[in-house]
Amino acid sequence: MTALIGPDTTDPRSAADRQHRPIASALPQGLVSLLDHEQHAHTLLPEAVWAYFNGGAADETTLRANAQAWQTLELLPRVLRPLAGGHTRVQLLGRTLAHPILVAPMAHQGLAHPHGEHATALAAAALGAGLVVSTQASTRLEDVAHSYLPDADRGPLWFQLYIQPDRGLTCELVQRAEAAGYEALVLTVDAPVQGARDRERRAGFVLPAQVSAANLTSMPVPTQALLQPGQSALFDGLLAHAPTWDDVAWLRSITHLPVLLKGITHPADAVEAVRCGAAGIIASNHGGRTLDTIPATARLLPRVVQVVQGDVPVLVDGGIRRGTDVLKAMALGASAVLVGRPILHGLTNAGATGVAHVIRLLRDELEMAMALTGCRTLADAHLTLA
Template identity: 70%
Template sequence: MSHPASDPRTVLPPGIVNLADHETHAATHLEPGAWAYFNGAAADEITLAANRHAWDRMGLLPRVLRPLASGHTRVELLGRTLAHPILLAPMAYQRMAHPDGELGAAYAAAALGAGMVLSTQASTRLEVVANAIRDDVGRGPLWFQLYLQHDRDFTRELVERAERAGYEALVLTVDAPCHGARDRERRAGFRLPTGITAVNLLGMLPAPEVPLAPGQSALFDGLLHHAPTWADVQWLQSITRLPVLLKGVLHPDDAREATNLGVAGIIVSNHGGRTLDTTPATATQLPHVVEAVRAVSAAMPVLVDGGIRRGTDVLKAMALGASAVLVGRPAVHGLANAGAAGVAHVLRLLRDELEIAMALTGCATLADASPALLVPR
């Protein structure tokens, strides 16, 4: 597998032994605006902190003298066997972190057998990413994240492009009908650098302006006229042959609604704390969503993201009923530090730590992980 060597940051800096180290080093590479964009969240960033703390509040109860030989981290997901349950979450504008951007992340994911979800707002064309790794027999699943655009014809064309390029599923983000109040970005005066844009959205017509009367809200009387609803989920399902997963579900009632609509999967997510501050941590809501889904479907996968920084977090998520996990910011930190090699190192660390945690809790496979592993701290 070739690597696109377009930046001197292709060798991992010394002294990085965990994901926290990656974050510390990445802060020295990223411009202040890019750092605020990638690492910031909404308002007081309470949810951002809560996502991390929720995993820390759970302890793992060791088991001893259990048979562990021939154990593995494999899982089944949407008809595929994955080497491990770790996927790269969709993250926009990755070329702000490193010139190789999404392409470097894709090479790393393929090399480590990880799934990748490409953002609608990627700074690399979706066809370029797919062509780079589509034929790699060892890669994980390749999914395309979608925001439903105001222009339904453009959305249809985008879906058709993803299908032709070889993406295997669509991940519809449903928790961001508007941006959050991102104070850190505003303080930093964040603007996209010259030459970086959402290339997959080029050519889309601007949303028609909604005339506002005095006293009307630009949000409720303007932007939200184009916000998607459950009917739009059904429309998306009707125009694609790809499975559709919903990302951004926290409420059990929404999980039940999605399951009744026959979506292919649910991703428990609060958008990394970037939309509504003070929402519950994803680790807190995961078991409630799993319970709601299992009441309707025993087979539908439930994934989770938000605050995962250790292999122990991955095991805790699986013990709570997750089918797999997604990581976002750590991958961008690795990308900033060493391009594809940095992302690969992040994934390798998580998998190695997951195996260690499994061995020390007596789990030969992830099917052995259950809530009985977890204790409050």
């Protein structure tokens, strides 16, 4: 037992139970919404892990605003419209998706369930949800692909990338993703440094020994920069290797895969992303985990969509908790949405079964919202906002 987990009195699952849990287990009774999943998962996870998964930066203003902004948007139903033969299908990067719900990249899913990303991949594939695998996954990217790709009804498989200070290591990650069958790269551009995650620090979160970034085992141990008097450990040390727009061009030059940029919030950056040849944009504030008081993504999305003018698809994440939220995102011009923390809650509650249930709930709610607002397809979503 690690110091993170603490004694069994603080965690209702014993160490042996956690280690030998099946990849899919029975869904606990009474879970009929994503909020139910969240509340039940909170009873299962150690408080430090809960703080890591669910906390945000600083005062968590943006974290709260993300969900609240979707709730504030109002739907105005149309009635007596023809709905027979309706569907949730969308087109994205040359593929037809059964629905516009993708699993966002999330690190260290082994903290939620011993099968981690493997369970998430099985569930996402079975439910036709796209899957974005984190560089900091607790499962090797090849193993996740092996779990996801064989399903005939799966969505797209993408690999989320942080450009490493060692370009050789970045090239290695890209080559591994290509060889494993990943279909796009998602470059995270909004986190050159970690945000001030007060809740994590108060809880004393540290990674336990049994969970690590499985794709970064070859990363060299960082050395302390030699600073001159008056220099900043951040600006003159860590950020000396922070990526720039030139790195986006370099990344595109070493891969045949389309590159999407995740973390675009400013319209000017959206324009630059298109100029640099990005295949898509993900409007994201990192789930409120980096810079606090950034506007909610529901507010940012229309500005990004407006300047991109349809040149590339724009996806959005942050605070999606209901099928009505998905419909509202599509109404604002999104091509698809990414869902993060609710997936971790489902994973905690019942492994692959829990993840599948979360995705199913969102899709069912999306279909109900479409029917009740008079949308036969998501091409009609723009008609739904009050």
